Amino acid sequence: MTRIAVVAGRVNGRPRPAPLHAVARQTRRLALVHAVIPVGGKAGRAIRHGPKYRQKHHGAAENSRQTQSPRRHPAMLSCHAMRGHLIRDMAVLLAATLVLGTATNLIPGRRLAWLGAGQQPPQAGVDFQWMDALSANEIRQALPAAIFIDTRGPGTYGEGRIPGAIHLSYTELGQALPAGLEEDMRRADLVLLYGDTEDADLEQLMAQELRRRGLAPPYILAGGMPAWQAAGLPVESDSEVEP
């Protein structure tokens, strides 16, 4: 024999609870033998306290109501935990991510090794070497075929740079290099990269990319442009170069 407890309460914005005889017809249609309709304070508490209260006061009857009820009460639909649909939709989103990521990583030119084998973090002594500002200045004067590459933005490059330095950003390095630049770098006595941070993360990455293209490991200016300026070494700007 199935027993059911129907919790009825007045909810703002919804019709009043159905009268007893309507409930009885409905319960008969569902082949239910018994219907209990608490109305008033108890029903209000049941709605306010949620499933724990109902479980405590109605026990198995509440479970039966939940399985047989054609609709859930709107008051019970508020802030709730993840359910089946959410998990399923999240799985679909994850699958779409995997497909798109895999497809785009097969495009030549922007390919990354799947397990990091070809894109290990750059290492000092392997992909690049550090050089301090004073040594870099001596080499600049002694070796005319040394190439200094400024990796900062075009604005800061124009405002002040190491004399003779050329501008090359990481994004440009990923695309086609200016004509002859790669060949010049191959022939150069030395290639030195500098930016404006102490860590020089971007310069390390650029050095790794140059090395991947078959160039000798370049040097990176330790401390970047701030260290160069702090040492009182010469700086040129666009206004000095232009006539």
Next chain:
Amino acid sequence: MSRIAHFFENPWLHRILAVALGAIFLYAAHDKLLDPRPLVTIIWGYRLVPPQLTNLIAIYMPWMELLVGLGLLTGVGRRAAAGWATVLLVFFTTALLINAVRGINVACGCFSTSAQDVQNAWLLALRDLPMLAAAMVLTFCRPRRWPPPRSGAPRSSPSPVSG
């Protein structure tokens, strides 16, 4: 308590949060999708995942951010998108907090792939918290139907209290 729950179920609140969070995720995905390679260095800079996994994260994470952004903006699979936004933001915030405790200010990689974009890790984690709260509201609170049903309207289906 019910007032707070009522506020979090406001459909307009959900729309505003979804559009704002979606726009943030789309903006965050933009740079990384164009060139994911600098992201490898940034992920490596967190020093939390083994080097073998850094590339996989750099390959897939921008696409997840893009799909989350699109889902939140368009409303297609909004709860799933919000669920993934919650997962991602929990991951980001935890990673930032771990580095903040270590005393390392990392390049966030949040909105650009510039490894030079080093900021205070505590502030970055703090910045993530409102976004995390928004994502959790969108995931765990279901918005009320809009417009609400009128009390005098004829019933099109049996009342929930009628058995």
